[in-house]
Amino acid sequence: MNFLKVTDIKDIEKLILKKIPTLKGKKEICKLEDSLGRILYEDIKAILNVPEFNRSTVDGYAIKSRESFGASQGIPAFFTLKGEVFMGEDTSKKLNSGEAIYVPTGAMIPNGADAMIMIEYCEILDDTLLIHKPVSKFENIMLMGEDVKAGDIILKKGSTITPENVGVLASLGIYELPVFKKFTFSIISTGDEIIGEKEEYKMGKIRDINSYTLSLAIQKFGIVVEKKIVKDNFETILEEVRSSTKNSDIVLISGGSSAGNYDYTSKVISLLDDGEVFVHGISIKPGKPTIIGRSKDKLIFGLPGHPISSMVVFNIIVKKLIESLYLQEDKDDFYYGILSQNVHSTPGRTTYQMINKTVENNEIIINPIFGKSGMTTLMTKSNGYIILESDIEGLEKTSRVKVYKF
Amino acid sequence: MNFLKVTDIKDIEKLILKKIPTLKGKKEICKLEDSLGRILYEDIKAILNVPEFNRSTVDGYAIKSRESFGASQGIPAFFTLKGEVFMGEDTSKKLNSGEAIYVPTGAMIPNGADAMIMIEYCEILDDTLLIHKPVSKFENIMLMGEDVKAGDIILKKGSTITPENVGVLASLGIYELPVFKKFTFSIISTGDEIIGEKEEYKMGKIRDINSYTLSLAIQKFGIVVEKKIVKDNFETILEEVRSSTKNSDIVLISGGSSAGNYDYTSKVISLLDDGEVFVHGISIKPGKPTIIGRSKDKLIFGLPGHPISSMVVFNIIVKKLIESLYLQEDKDDFYYGILSQNVHSTPGRTTYQMINKTVENNEIIINPIFGKSGMTTLMTKSNGYIILESDIEGLEKTSRVKVYKF
Numbered sequence: 001m002n003f004l005k006v007t008d009i010k011d012i013e014k015l016i017l018k019k020i021p022t023l024k025g026k027k028e029i030c031k032l033e034d035s036l037g038r039i040l041y042e043d044i045k046a047i048l049n050v051p052e053f054n055r056s057t058v059d060g061y062a063i064k065s066r067e068s069f070g071a072s073q074g075i076p077a078f079f080t081l082k083g084e085v086f087m088g089e090d091t092s093k094k095l096n097s098g099e100a101i102y103v104p105t106g107a108m109i110p111n112g113a114d115a116m117i118m119i120e121y122c123e124i125l126d127d128t129l130l131i132h133k134p135v136s137k138f139e140n141i142m143l144m145g146e147d148v149k150a151g152d153i154i155l156k157k158g159s160t161i162t163p164e165n166v167g168v169l170a171s172l173g174i175y176e177l178p179v180f181k182k183f184t185f186s187i188i189s190t191g192d193e194i195i196g197e198k199e200e201y202k203m204g205k206i207r208d209i210n211s212y213t214l215s216l217a218i219q220k221f222g223i224v225v226e227k228k229i230v231k232d233n234f235e236t237i238l239e240e241v242r243s244s245t246k247n248s249d250i251v252l253i254s255g256g257s258s259a260g261n262y263d264y265t266s267k268v269i270s271l272l273d274d275g276e277v278f279v280h281g282i283s284i285k286p287g288k289p290t291i292i293g294r295s296k297d298k299l300i301f302g303l304p305g306h307p308i309s310s311m312v313v314f315n316i317i318v319k320k321l322i323e324s325l326y327l328q329e330d331k332d333d334f335y336y337g338i339l340s341q342n343v344h345s346t347p348g349r350t351t352y353q354m355i356n357k358t359v360e361n362n363e364i365i366i367n368p369i370f371g372k373s374g375m376t377t378l379m380t381k382s383n384g385y386i387i388l389e390s391d392i393e394g395l396e397k398t399s400r401v402k403v404y405k406f
Numbered sequence: 407m408n409f410l411k412v413t414d415i416k417d418i419e420k421l422i423l424k425k426i427p428t429l430k431g432k433k434e435i436c437k438l439e440d441s442l443g444r445i446l447y448e449d450i451k452a453i454l455n456v457p458e459f460n461r462s463t464v465d466g467y468a469i470k471s472r473e474s475f476g477a478s479q480g481i482p483a484f485f486t487l488k489g490e491v492f493m494g495e496d497t498s499k500k501l502n503s504g505e506a507i508y509v510p511t512g513a514m515i516p517n518g519a520d521a522m523i524m525i526e527y528c529e530i531l532d533d534t535l536l537i538h539k540p541v542s543k544f545e546n547i548m549l550m551g552e553d554v555k556a557g558d559i560i561l562k563k564g565s566t567i568t569p570e571n572v573g574v575l576a577s578l579g580i581y582e583l584p585v586f587k588k589f590t591f592s593i594i595s596t597g598d599e600i601i602g603e604k605e606e607y608k609m610g611k612i613r614d615i616n617s618y619t620l621s622l623a624i625q626k627f628g629i630v631v632e633k634k635i636v637k638d639n640f641e642t643i644l645e646e647v648r649s650s651t652k653n654s655d656i657v658l659i660s661g662g663s664s665a666g667n668y669d670y671t672s673k674v675i676s677l678l679d680d681g682e683v684f685v686h687g688i689s690i691k692p693g694k695p696t697i698i699g700r701s702k703d704k705l706i707f708g709l710p711g712h713p714i715s716s717m718v719v720f721n722i723i724v725k726k727l728i729e730s731l732y733l734q735e736d737k738d739d740f741y742y743g744i745l746s747q748n749v750h751s752t753p754g755r756t757t758y759q760m761i762n763k764t765v766e767n768n769e770i771i772i773n774p775i776f777g778k779s780g781m782t783t784l785m786t787k788s789n790g791y792i793i794l795e796s797d798i799e800g801l802e803k804t805s806r807v808k809v810y811k812f
Contacts, residue, residue: 036626088611167616167618173613192493213573216441307573336770
């Protein structure tokens with residue numbers, strides 16, 4: 001048993017990738033309308049200009065800008081009305097000197113025109129347009145390629161698809177996207193005391209918690225293929241873990257990783273086909289009794305049984321690993337705030353302190369949440385955590401801290 | 407035409423609820439594992455204590471704490487070993503003076519014991535346990551109800567279900583939740599220039615953008631029942647809007663709300679069954695030409711055609727309204743930062759300035775993003791907005807600003 005040879009949290013990812021060099025994000029194609037939250041597998045390049053023609057950004061009249069110079073409320077400039085461009089029309093109209101052509105918002109600017117004057121500044125007398133202010137060259141026109149130039153990278157690989165960035169894809173006629181295939185997960189809760197949704201509660205038992213918290217956390221970027229509860233029987237655990245390595249990319253075993261009597265996880269992994277445990281203990285708090293191993297190219301985590309420890313390890317190791325495999329560049333999972341009280345850390349271990357936030361005078365105040373580590377409500381009350389590195393003893397009240405969201 | 411009677415943004419929600427008093431969130435039941443992101447319809451009260459029994463938080467021995475007082479590395483305290491409590495067992499064992507019983511993490515503390523000593527501090531000689539440090543009363547025990555007391559409100563109505571807060575629900579055996587039913591939406595893009603995914607592109611046309619951005623934005627809290635593109639023909643628009651009011655709770659009409667030649671939206675709404683337009687223009691920038699109306703109890707928005715204006719109006723009106731109908735209390739959609747340059751606003755209109763953020767020296771720097779309002783890339787480049795109230799002229803560089811996320 002090499003329980004005390006804990007691994008530094010900073011080395012975990014490198015170690016996993018060294019042990020399973022084939023572990024990486026794979027590609028699949030996703031429809032634009034199903035792409036919310038998906039991560040781009042490749043850079044997306046513009047194959048066209050946007051707009052593809054000089055486009056009016058207002059309802060008004062296309063003119064030659066230099067013919068408006070000097071126009072004012074008192075001395076209007078005069079133009080001869082020459083019809084209109086219709087919405088969606090590929091116009092062949094040509095604007096000559098002294099002429100104005102009506103163009104609605106979004107429609108094509110006729111050849112010869114170089115500016116749009118908004119209808120608000122216009123007056124019409126029979127076939128004549130009077131304008132009361134000058135417009136400058138290209139005013140109220142979006143030029144061909146001004147929004148996006150053909151060949152530009154418009155979204156980088158690793159970008160998360162949001163409502164804001166599908167717009168540019170749709171404008172280019174890109175309706176299918178190369179995204180990272182979601183990793184598949186099995187969740188196995190172990191323990192004689194654990195009972196599931198369909199079992200009747202008996203005094204002394206504990207309802208399965210971690211499979212729900214983990215399952216919802218995974219849904220943000222992966223697929224939960226199966227969830228099962230297994231009693232503390234070595235053969236049964238071995239069989240169930242073995243079958244899970246066939247069903248999914250990553251197996252999470254919850255519980256069974258402490259130094260207690262019923263610690264089977266490590267032994268189970270080593271007995272699997274080409275099985276190996278390469279992390280047994282990590283220098284973090286909470287979450288120290290974490291096991292990481294593999295069976296061939298399948299990754300296996302033995303997570304601590306305490307709900308908060310389990311979520312901390314999931315967030316700082318499993319989630320960060322997947323983000324890294326997904327080449328995620330635009331993680332928006334942190335903010336800064338001011339600590340409301342002193343926080344102590346455990347020397348030699350990186351400490352993850354649960355916090356919640358309040359707002360005072362345009363400043364975010366970070367309040368540490370304390371409580372026993374088995375408490376489910378500790379997590380409900382917190383909305384993030386701060387990290388105390390292993391080489392510091394604590395952080396003082398009023399320190400400026402970086403907060404990570406779950 | 408009452409186009410110039412713009413409504414103040416602050417009055418919009420009150421006005422909508424006055425015009426459609428029946429508009430409110432409805433209840434439905436959701437399974438715990440499908441509840442990610444759903445909003446609680448009612449307070450959730452604990453029906454049980456958590457834990458339901460005094461539970462060990464460590465692997466070790468249950469003892470009477472006062473019998474450990476004075477124990478040290480040099481002078482251990484001695485106890486007689488009296489077997490063990492098994493995981494998940496409703497133990498009837500009773501601990502007498504001078505005895506110790508093994509209890510693993512999560513198992514029930516036997517009657518008569520009031521503390522747990524971790525195995526790390528224990529030594530065993532035959533049937534005798536030697537402990538090398540004292541433990542205080544209730545040390546390493548989570549008392550019945552210490553995490554959650556029966557009757558406590560554990561999650562308030564309006565809370566968003568997160569991975570962190572399903573744990574406490576599962577621990578209580580709550581596997582079904584009362585959540586707000588998702589509002590259903592129809593999205594209608596209007597305009598002769600607009601072409602859809604299946605239409606062939608022709609010069610002068612513009613690909614439909616808003617139905618994709620809106621559709622993904624809605625997916626965060628609602629259901630898109632249908633998306634359609636309708637040419638600028640009055641009768642067709644009328645028929646399509648009428649059928650959409652039958653198919654969904656809220657109809658979003660994109661485009662057709664400006665003062666241009668092809669402005670049918672307002673007229674269409676007024677011709678619907680019990681139809682009424684009660685907002686035609688809002689004192690905001692961008693997004694001024696927004697129409698809000700109803701047909702009986704169905705809510706109809708005429709959104710501006712420009713992609714950014716459309717998303718701004720969606721976020722500050724439609725999304726905020728739904729959040730309010732969902733009684734959302736835990737919105738986590740803002741942060742603070744320092745403005746990197748001066749920003750000007752439009753007097754008399756509340757201005758929404760797109761921004762992106764960078765990080766320098768533990769501070770979030772907010773960079774305004776400028777560009778023409780029809781640009782799709784403006785949105786791709788920004789990850790939120792700041793609000794400039796209608797009574798200020800602008801904000802100076804280095805101002806501390808509140809940023810809202812999309």
